[in-house]
Amino acid sequence: EAQVTQNPRYLITVTGKKLTVTCSQNMNHEYMSWYRQDPGLGLRQIYYSMNVEVTDKGDVPEGYKVSRKEKRNFPLILESPSPNQTSLYFCASSLGLANEQFFGPGTRLTVL
Amino acid sequence: QKEVEQNSGPLSVPEGAIASLNCTYSDRGSQSFFWYRQYSGKSPELIMFIYSNGDKEDGRFTAQLNKASQYVSLLIRDSQPSDSATYLCAVDNSGGSNYKLTFGKGTLLTVNP
Numbered sequence: 001e002a003q004v005t006q007n008p009r010y011l012i013t014v015t016g017k018k019l020t021v022t023c024s025q026n027m028n029h030e031y032m033s034w035y036r037q038d039p040g041l042g043l044r045q046i047y048y049s050m051n052v053e054v055t056d057k058g059d060v061p062e063g064y065k066v067s068r069k070e071k072r073n074f075p076l077i078l079e080s081p082s083p084n085q086t087s088l089y090f091c092a093s094s095l096g097l098a099n100e101q102f103f104g105p106g107t108r109l110t111v112l
Numbered sequence: 113q114k115e116v117e118q119n120s121g122p123l124s125v126p127e128g129a130i131a132s133l134n135c136t137y138s139d140r141g142s143q144s145f146f147w148y149r150q151y152s153g154k155s156p157e158l159i160m161f162i163y164s165n166g167d168k169e170d171g172r173f174t175a176q177l178n179k180a181s182q183y184v185s186l187l188i189r190d191s192q193p194s195d196s197a198t199y200l201c202a203v204d205n206s207g208g209s210n211y212k213l214t215f216g217k218g219t220l221l222t223v224n225p
Contacts, residue, residue, distance in 0.1 A: 042217035
């Protein structure tokens with residue numbers, strides 16, 4: 001089954017404790033993105049990757065890191081999480097920017 | 113920062129009516145335009161995409177694009193209660209070395225039986 005998977009689905013952590021949210025797709029897509037969704041602010045792109053080893057900032061990259069060492073995986077790293085990073089996070093993949101984005105199930109993160 | 117604005121909603125229509133959702137964007141260089149539907153607690157899923165000026169129809173859904181006015185809309189004919197969801201407009205910002213995708217804040221649609 002073609003899909004985008006994210007783990008964990010739910011996470012409660014404390015300020016400053018490094019964490020990684022994994023994202024994997026099995027569709028051989030080149031374009032991958034991370035978004036955060038907050039009430040009243042909509043879906044905002046954090047980082048995107050055009051292909052392996054090619055990543056760039058989206059609209060809200062502060063406090064996040066990403067890497068793309070393999071085509072299928074695009075982890076999101078929070079080196080020192082803060083409460084303002086409490087949000088619902090979505091990973092998505094597509095053939096390219098002009099194509100349908102396939103979204104993962106979401107990760108709800110709470111930073112205390 | 114490129115912007116995508118949607119009518120704020122919420123929008124409530126009776127079953128069987130036409131629902132009209134609107135979106136404006138600021139980047140004149142945008143080439144790809146998408147409408148996603150998001151049910152409460154779920155991930156967004158693609159409803160329509162449009163690249164060229166004019167109308168594009170798919171079943172009960174019609175997307176309309178006017179690049180001169182920087183405007184894209186989604187019409188849902190014969191609205192059903194199952195269409196009740198948040199609708200997200202997305203626009204590419206691919207000028208220069210950017211390959212971003214910008215979403216509007218969404219419009220919540222409720223279809224009343």
